Amino acid sequence: MPKTLQSFRSVITGPVIVLFLISFIVPFSAFMLYPFLIIYFTHVLHYHPWQAGLLLSVRFLASGIFGFTGGLVSQRMGNLRTYIISGLLSAAAIVALAFIHEPATIVMTLAILGLAASTVNAMARGLANELVKDEYRGVIQNYIHWLNNIGMAAALPLSALLLGGGYARTPYFFAAAGYALAAGALAMTVGRSRSQSPEPALRMSQSPSSMKPWKILQNDRAFSWLLLSFALVVIVEMQFESGVPLDLSLHFAHGAKLYGVLGAIDMILVFSLQLLVAHFLDKHPNSWSGSVGMFLLSGLVIGAIWQTVLGWSIAIILLSVGDVFAFGQIFSLMGVLPKNGQHGLYFSLLGMVQGLGTFVAYALGGIGYEILHPFGMFMLTIPLTILAVFSYRNAFRLGTAPQEESMITTG
Template structure:
């Protein structure tokens, strides 16, 4: 048994394990705060749903702006300075949430949170790919997504408790966790001397030339466009689903907390078996199937009347995200060259436009038309992503048949 564990551990670089462990720590504490931000703003500041949507949506909008730049800088100057700087910034930002009192400050801080996160995410994914054999990268990305959801399985329950005891203490805990993460990560990356520029050639690639190279990649374009729609739908989970449940169910906040934890636990349990089964199919086809499951889950949210329908809705959503999100990271890695890997992962951050538009449009529909109409519209929109995945699959077949056979 010990030999099997050692063998499993050795298949990835120690820094990869640090990133996975840090993801559990940091995302767990973040999930104790951000999913409840909409409720906090509604209860404590009595904001209109559209303004709440703007406050939440400003983070992924900033991520769109910063993602490409952060990925490019990590290619040019190395993963190390970009990742350490962004982690330290996130620690300060969450401590800032703790003392914020006005809507303006929440908007500014959440924008900075999105910006710092967008620098870290593409650089972190690129570093995982840098340090992992090609044959094991899909497994690494699946483990990363599992790590996110291990944190997410504990975070919402902690957040629900802290929301009752002291809502602001959740922000403090998250800030401290990110600070611990950056200290450990900085020490380990110094020990193994990794995270430096990929090559001298990478440093010569300007941001303008990177934009031209990435802009010509039609497969990436279709992937990003389809992912924008997927994120448009998925963003409702953190913005309008909690508001809808709070207004339609007597114990809506508790139901929402349990649903988030069920979602995360299910991802941890089902991620590897579903991913193993999905390997039999083309990657874009897997994402199409995921869009169908996500659409059905969104539609079900519009008719939630209690525990059973709520769990059914989150079941469909969970299977959808398991099929979509790790596959998306895997495709970006396959499209990218070694010198522009961070840039490609940064360009993929444009999918966060969906996370910006979703809460605002959803907030308007929730206020003006109600939850059933909102989630019916979202379900139809998510199905529309399949059109882009179909076109993306055609490009893959024409340009690189080996990719789609994986």
């Protein structure tokens, strides 16, 4: 593992810098649009809120069900070409979305966008693993996660205040331009630097069975445990974007404003802690920090029990700190687990699980809140995080053991 920042800087090459830049640009441009789609669908296209929510869930469901296909394509074409194709396809889908109104066409376009955009994210992380040495991959993955968060946070006020987010088509064109620009930048930089890459030969040397997602899940037990842990963490963490704003709007006169303040607290904590924690975990790998972080996510129950501003402030602080350590450890393991030549497929499966987890989280935030009420719904985060911790510790144990201990030998 890298021991000093100076040794880490030695891997920051031109292609890595470009990858860092697009890790900011893509979420920055995309989140000028994505969070405002439900407003656009209800106020401009005049769908009912439940119809708009159902339509938007298609994007997550498509990536959750078909996300592995991007990884299969990358096995044949390479992560770079798959990124470029997916980026351009995402841009085209977004432009089309700006001009269509029929529900069936919107569903089809959102499904294409969900699959293409999740593939873009997976290929970016797969390329990161390919561009740096093994011992630096975990911390590089955390840098990408940090840049993604900055891009998303910076986009929201810009779109809302300057671009008419939710009411105008302008954000659609910015989002499409971001995906297209990222694809072009990678083609001109990473593509040229890898003209002598041995990766195609490596891919051809793999057996067809090794390229099948279900074979990876069957053979790589550490990765299977990590996927389960990641799915549970996403379901709990995404309550901040589904169950929490709903609860605040029903219990506080100015719930939307309070949610904005709590969101600012969350972003400040995540941005200030994430890189420090990433380097700390890189030097001192252990399973306890990730386990504690995951359990802290269930601090949301404090807000549900103690329905006050202070109660929710404490809950969000616990969630933010837990987020940093939980995702930090998950992405550190994702710097270790993918096998050579299969980085894109591994991250496609991770993105697939993220899509499913997000879909479940949004469903739980609406239907679960209606049936279980706030106390019951947020209490569910405790058993979910306990199971996430159990799964993560198994993944860590198997993933940091000698490779032969984390693989099942097949005939």
